[in-house]
Amino acid sequence: MKTKKWRKTEVDSLNEALLLYDEGNTALAYPILEKIYEHHPKETYLKYVVGKLSLTRSDKYNLALKLLEESYAANPKIDKIEYDLARAYHYNYMFDNAEEHINKFLSQKKLSPEDKSNAEILKNYIQNAKVLYSSPTQAKVSNLGKPINTEWDEYVPVITTDEATMIFTYRGEKSKGGRQNASLLPDPKGIFFEDVFISEKIFNKWAEPKPIETINTNSHDAAIAMSPDGFMLFIYKDDGITHGDIFVSYALGNNEFTPPQKLKGLVNSYSWEGSCSITADGKTLYFSSERPGGYGGKDIYKATLLPDSTWGNIVNLGNAINTPFDEDAPFIHPDGVTLYFSSKGHNSMGDYDIFVSRMDVSDSTFKSVENVGYPINTPADDIYFVLSASGEHGYYSSARPNGIGLKDIYIIETNFDKKPVSMLVYGAVFKDKKAMENIPVVVYLIKDGKENIYSQTKTKAKGKYLINLPAGYEFKVECRLDSNFSESFVVSTKDLKEYKEKMHLFQFETIAKPVVQSEPPVNTNTVAATPPANTLNLNPVQKETYEYTKDYGNVKTEGLIFRVQIAAYKYPKNYSYAHLKGLGKVETIQLEDGLTRFTIGGDFQTLDEAFQHNLKVIRAGQKDAFVLAIYKGKRVYLSDLVKMGIYVKKDEQLAKEITKEHQTTTSVAATIKENKIISTSEKNTTNPSEHTKDKTTVQPPSFQTISTAGISLNPFQEKIFKYSEQYG
Structure with a gap:
């Protein structure tokens, strides 16, 4: 380049940018070189370098093609220009042009083994892309927009299965510590490090994301997975000593989480472990790792939760899933059998594509994979896919042109031909009409007359809980506040053929033992401040009003x-x-x-x-x-x-409010075939120490009883009252 007439500051900036470029730090090199190019657009080499670097930016693919075409026209002998042009055409969906230039590149006689291998991989991507692009699926992909996405990077979305909460990884000006160098010291020329942010859907709109302070540090902290019930959050952390490990944090309510702790057991190794997904029962963890002995660079493995609460029995998923290339970002659906993951192998149309595989339940293995197709997949990276319980909505991060930032989070209306089959049970726990947080809700698998724990969760903010159940079984869901308050109900998924939802409220009330007493005398010379109703002899109209206050008193x-x-x-x-x-x-x-x-x-x-x-x-x-x-x-x-509908019973009102709130967090409500409030007749109230289905126990009712104090009962009424004390 002819730089003699350049200002010294421009020459210094150029040298700095080229040094960053040689070190592979393209993110910092690009804006410097782009600015210099704006002042010197006739410099062919500078044009080529900016064009090549633009291939690393999804928002610059058009510019990359323009600059590389101009560079090729000016000097077709630039090293590897045919390969770079093929990439540019590929990213811009001009597959015939891409194939023409990659064939020209491969026809060169003095290609290094590495260049030849990379070119053959690209040619394979181009051929796959031509096939997949010509037969698009019915999926509709939309940018999630603001406030989730910004001009910075947002990626790895993880959601609760009801789509009410999203946690994702952010990298930008809001990152803790600001721009830093490799030593985590402030540096205006440094980079932003990853942080974890959370947002909740309120009236079907995502709220402004907030950082999770107990998780974020000045180093890299990335959200990689969340348990379907939203209770466990998995974090990727790189402390500079290992190559990156998986940590776990637990929800405390109000969008707060415990400080992350390294996953116990054999999942983490001296190699990189960077993404994972846990089954709905919490007993199997799928994760990606670069550990030796795999089929390629990154492979997908599974681990089993052992009795001592550590992870072991590590198993590679085999060559049906893993290839000589990279596999990453596994997501096991709450149905327990449908696995989504990203791969640079198989029939990817470019870089990472999203694939799906369904477990053969006869031997718990995965035997075949399927590309989910265009437009979900593109010639660029498509990764970190998660799917709602219904299968109607997917979320992932993608590098697409015309995005808000470099990496954005997208929502997908999947329209899959084959959707997962499972049941989502949701609701809340109340005591004396107060929402109870951090209360255990246990699911038992009922088989051959025996009950074994299937999964456990806890209530979160507003007393809410989420449970995901696979098809083909019978379950009992139990909530126990303490030895005095316990309630359960049975759910069967044996005949389940499609996704369904059930809502159930656990409502416990403190009950005072009713006392029958005679009518007290009335002293008309004094006025009581607030005499209780059970000390007065009320007429029928007054009694009716009193009964109405129990359900509608505060409306x-x-x-x-x-x-x-x-x-x-x-x-x-x-x-x-x-x-x-x-x-x-x-x-x-x-x-x-x-x-x-x-x-x-x-x-x-x-x-x-x-x-x-x-x-x-x-x-x-x-x-x-x-x-x-x-x-x-x-x-x-x-x-x-x-x-008139002005008065709705408290129990019914709670159910309506929770159901409405649930439906406003997911637009799939219209497709739900059954959204049923489980009736009292379906409940199975048991003693906490007994789990045998056919045993009958007597428990205090969970609904308020009416005091008879101050009311004169006839013999028949007294008899009914005595029965209510024993069997009410």
Whole structure:
């Protein structure tokens, strides 16, 4: 290059960039060289170098082709220009041109063995791409967009099976420590290191991602996998001593995780181990490793969880999966048999492609693989694929033109012909209507009359839990708060032919033993602050109101108010209410029926507030006082509020809220064939120490019982009450 007339700063920058280029640090070399080229576009060698480096940037493939074509036209004898042009045409889907130039390159007589091998691999990619590109699948690939993707790098998305939470690896200006050198010291010319970020889907939109502070350090920290229930998060860390190992962290709730601990057992070695995936039962881990003895560079292995909670029994998945090239990023679907992974071998259309293989359950091996096809796969890297439980949505990172950053996360509407078959059980755990976090939920496999633990999980934020079950079995799902609170239900997947979902709420309530007592005397000279309902002799209307407070006491609705009525006259009289002094202002209102109603205490927003005031008025001597409901200026009965859908029972409301929230996190709700709330008749409440299906035990009911205190019961009612104490 003719640099005599260049400014000294340009020459220094050029030398620095070329040094970085020779060291293989293309990410730092590229922006320097690109800027110099803008000022010296006629320099052929500079044009060639920028064109070649543009092949490393998915957003620069068009520029790479333009610059390499111009360089070839100016000097067709540039070393390896035919090979570089073939790559550029390949990345730009011009496969015939790519094949023409790679054949020209291979026809050269003095190719080194390495150059010849690389060219033959590229030719194979080009031929595979022509076939796959000509027969696209029905998949639709979309950039996930902001706020997940930025102008920096986002990759390796991992999701909970309900698609409510996504954790991914980020590398950019928000990375902890900023730009650093190899010694992890601040350096304006250094690089950003990997960090782990998390986002939740709220009303079907991803929230602004946040870093997981307990995991991120100034070094590389990358998310590589998450258990289907979202409880275990697997991390890749490189401490500079080993070649990179797998760590595990556990969810604490509120998007917080424990500090990562190195995986115990034989998964990690002195070689690189960089990605993994765990089965829904938590007992098998698939992982990629560069350890000796494999079929190529990176191979995929599986490990088994041993009784001492370490990983062992390492097995290579064999040559049906592994090739002389690299295999990486395994993902085992919650169905337990469908394995996705990325490979540079098989019939890849370029670099890493995504493949699928299904286990032969007769011997638990994988015997064949299938390329998932274009447009999921491209001539560039396509890797780190994960699939929702339904099989409707996939997520992965891809280097595609017109992305937001260099590496972006994409969502795929798969439209696969063959979808996984499994069941997703979801719900939440409540005690006294309060969401309970970090509560164990255990799944038992029922076989030949025996129950063995299949999997275990814990509730997370808002008391939620996720369970993934394979087809062909019968399970019992049990939640135990302690020795006093236990509930379970049975789920069968024996006849399951497609993906289904079930929702179940575990609801426990503290129960006070009811006490029957005689009616206490009423002292009209004193006013109790808030007399309990069970100390008063209520009339039928008041009793009905009391029952409604149990399910709807705290419901607030716009336009709905309550008043406590103490009298009503068609022709108002001089009504005396001196005995109610101190209980609020007495007002009159007239509704559609023409009656003038006397109310006391003003407007109340909830039925519970109104009824509490009603009890005070009764205690003060106004025995017939009752709660009056008014909706948008008209009187309504409490039963009308139920019919109108304004009043929904607490249990039903919780179920609706959780189901709605679940469905807003995944757009596959419309395709769910069954979203069923398990009825009380399907529950199997057992003692925690007993797991035999045919045993009958007596447990306190998990729903609130009604106190009979203060109510005079007839003989028949007393008999029913005694039975309820034993068998309620």
